[in-house]
Amino acid sequence: MPDSHPIGSGPSRHDKIIEGCLQVICEFGVADTTHRKIAEAAGVPLGSITYHFKDLDTLIHAAFEQFVVDNVNWCARQFQGVDSFESAQAALLRVFSPNDKTIVLGVEIYCRALHSEAVAGVFSDWLASYNEIYSRFFDDSTTRITDALWLGMVLNRNSEAEAHPDTLVALALERIVLPESYIGPK
Amino acid sequence: MPDSHPIGSGPSRHDKIIEGCLQVICEFGVADTTHRKIAEAAGVPLGSITYHFKDLDTLIHAAFEQFVVDNVNWCARQFQGVDSFESAQAALLRVFSPNDKTIVLGVEIYCRALHSEAVAGVFSDWLASYNEIYSRFFDDSTTRITDALWLGMVLNRNSEAEAHPDTLVALALERIVLPESYIGPK
The missing domain is CATH 1.10.357.10 (Tetracycline Repressor, domain 2)
Known part of the structure; x- marks a missing residue:
C-alpha cells in the first residue's frame, strides 16, 4: 500500500477509502454497501479499492x-x-x-x-x-x-x-x- | 388457509410454520433463514410454506x-x-x-x-x-x-x-x- 503513509499533506487514498466506506455504511447500512458506492463517496477509482482491500468484508472490518x-x-x-x-x-x-x-x-x-x-x-x-x-x-x-x-x-x-x-x-x-x-x- | 383454525387439537400447519420460522431465526439469524430450513424445523412439506405465506419476508414478518x-x-x-x-x-x-x-x-x-x-x-x-x-x-x-x-x-x-x-x-x-x-x- 504505497500511499498509506503519504509524504504530502491530506489523507492517503487508503484513509479516504476507509472514510468513504464509513459514509456509505451510515447512509445505506452494511447490507447495501458496495465497492461502487464506496469509490464514489471516497472520490477514488473503483479499482483502487480492491488494490488496498482484498474484499468488501476486509474493508468493512477495517472501517x-x-x-x-x-x-x-x-x-x-x-x-x-x-x-x-x-x-x-x-x-x-x-x-x-x-x-x-x-x-x-x-x-x-x-x-x-x-x-x-x-x-x-x-x-x-x-x-x-x-x-x-x-x-x-x-x-x-x-x-x-x-x-x-x-x-x-x-x-x-x-x-x-x-x-x-x-x-x-x-x-x-x-x-x-x-x-x-x-x-x-x- | 384452510387449516388456520383446526377442528382437532394441536397446532395448525400455519402455526407450525410460524413456530418453525422462529426456531430457524433463533438458530441461524434472519440472514440465513430459508424456506427449506423452516420446512424441516416445522415438519411440513416445503410447498406448504409458499401456500401459506407469499414470500419469506411475509413469513418472517408474521413470525x-x-x-x-x-x-x-x-x-x-x-x-x-x-x-x-x-x-x-x-x-x-x-x-x-x-x-x-x-x-x-x-x-x-x-x-x-x-x-x-x-x-x-x-x-x-x-x-x-x-x-x-x-x-x-x-x-x-x-x-x-x-x-x-x-x-x-x-x-x-x-x-x-x-x-x-x-x-x-x-x-x-x-x-x-x-x-x-x-x-x-x-
Missing part, C-alpha cells in the same frame, strides 16, 4: 476498527482532567450524547457482530474500552450498569422518532451514578 | 409479530396482581430476566427493523407495549429510563460471554426505580 479507535479516543478525551464526582458526571453526560454518525455506526457494528466473528471482536473491544475508561472513575457495578444504559439509550434513540431529551439522560445518570460510586481518577 | 404478541402477553402477566411498590419491583426483576429465545429474537428484530419498514413497525409496537405496561405503575421518566436499560441489558447480554448477574440487575433497578416513581396500578 469499523478505525471508527472504534477514533470513538474511544473521543470518549477518553471527555474524561481528560476529570478529578471530582461533578466533573466525572459532566463527562458522562457528554459521552451519553454521541453524534448521529456514532449512533448509526454503533448499531451497524452491533448487528454485523452477530454474524461475523471478526466484527464481534471489534464490538467487544469497543465495549471493553468504554468499560475501562468508566472503571477509572466509578466502581465496578456502576460501570457495568452505565455501560448497559449507554447501549440501550444509543440503540433506542436510533429507533425512536425523538431522541431522549437531555433532561432524561441527566436524570438517568443522576440515579445510577451515585456520589459514593466515584472512586477516581485511578 | 416476529407472533413473537411480540406472545412476549407482550408474558410481560403483562408478570404484572398481574401488582398492587405495591415491592410487588412492582419484583415484576420488573422477572421482566429483566428474559429467556435466551427472547434475547436472540429481540436482537434479530432490532437488526431487521433497521432495513425493513414493516419490521420497524413490529419493533416499535413492541417497545410501545412494554412502555404502556410500565407506565401503569411508574412515572413517565422512570418508565423511559427503565425501557432503555432493559434494551441495553438484553442487547448487551447477547454479546457478552456472561449474562449480567441477577444481583447487578437488581442493583440497577433499585437505583433507577425509586419508591416515589411508583404511581400504580393505573
Whole structure:
C-alpha cells in the first residue's frame, strides 16, 4: 500500500477509502454497501479499492476498527482532567450524547457482530474500552450498569422518532451514578 | 388457509410454520433463514410454506409479530396482581430476566427493523407495549429510563460471554426505580 503513509499533506487514498466506506455504511447500512458506492463517496477509482482491500468484508472490518479507535479516543478525551464526582458526571453526560454518525455506526457494528466473528471482536473491544475508561472513575457495578444504559439509550434513540431529551439522560445518570460510586481518577 | 383454525387439537400447519420460522431465526439469524430450513424445523412439506405465506419476508414478518404478541402477553402477566411498590419491583426483576429465545429474537428484530419498514413497525409496537405496561405503575421518566436499560441489558447480554448477574440487575433497578416513581396500578 504505497500511499498509506503519504509524504504530502491530506489523507492517503487508503484513509479516504476507509472514510468513504464509513459514509456509505451510515447512509445505506452494511447490507447495501458496495465497492461502487464506496469509490464514489471516497472520490477514488473503483479499482483502487480492491488494490488496498482484498474484499468488501476486509474493508468493512477495517472501517469499523478505525471508527472504534477514533470513538474511544473521543470518549477518553471527555474524561481528560476529570478529578471530582461533578466533573466525572459532566463527562458522562457528554459521552451519553454521541453524534448521529456514532449512533448509526454503533448499531451497524452491533448487528454485523452477530454474524461475523471478526466484527464481534471489534464490538467487544469497543465495549471493553468504554468499560475501562468508566472503571477509572466509578466502581465496578456502576460501570457495568452505565455501560448497559449507554447501549440501550444509543440503540433506542436510533429507533425512536425523538431522541431522549437531555433532561432524561441527566436524570438517568443522576440515579445510577451515585456520589459514593466515584472512586477516581485511578 | 384452510387449516388456520383446526377442528382437532394441536397446532395448525400455519402455526407450525410460524413456530418453525422462529426456531430457524433463533438458530441461524434472519440472514440465513430459508424456506427449506423452516420446512424441516416445522415438519411440513416445503410447498406448504409458499401456500401459506407469499414470500419469506411475509413469513418472517408474521413470525416476529407472533413473537411480540406472545412476549407482550408474558410481560403483562408478570404484572398481574401488582398492587405495591415491592410487588412492582419484583415484576420488573422477572421482566429483566428474559429467556435466551427472547434475547436472540429481540436482537434479530432490532437488526431487521433497521432495513425493513414493516419490521420497524413490529419493533416499535413492541417497545410501545412494554412502555404502556410500565407506565401503569411508574412515572413517565422512570418508565423511559427503565425501557432503555432493559434494551441495553438484553442487547448487551447477547454479546457478552456472561449474562449480567441477577444481583447487578437488581442493583440497577433499585437505583433507577425509586419508591416515589411508583404511581400504580393505573
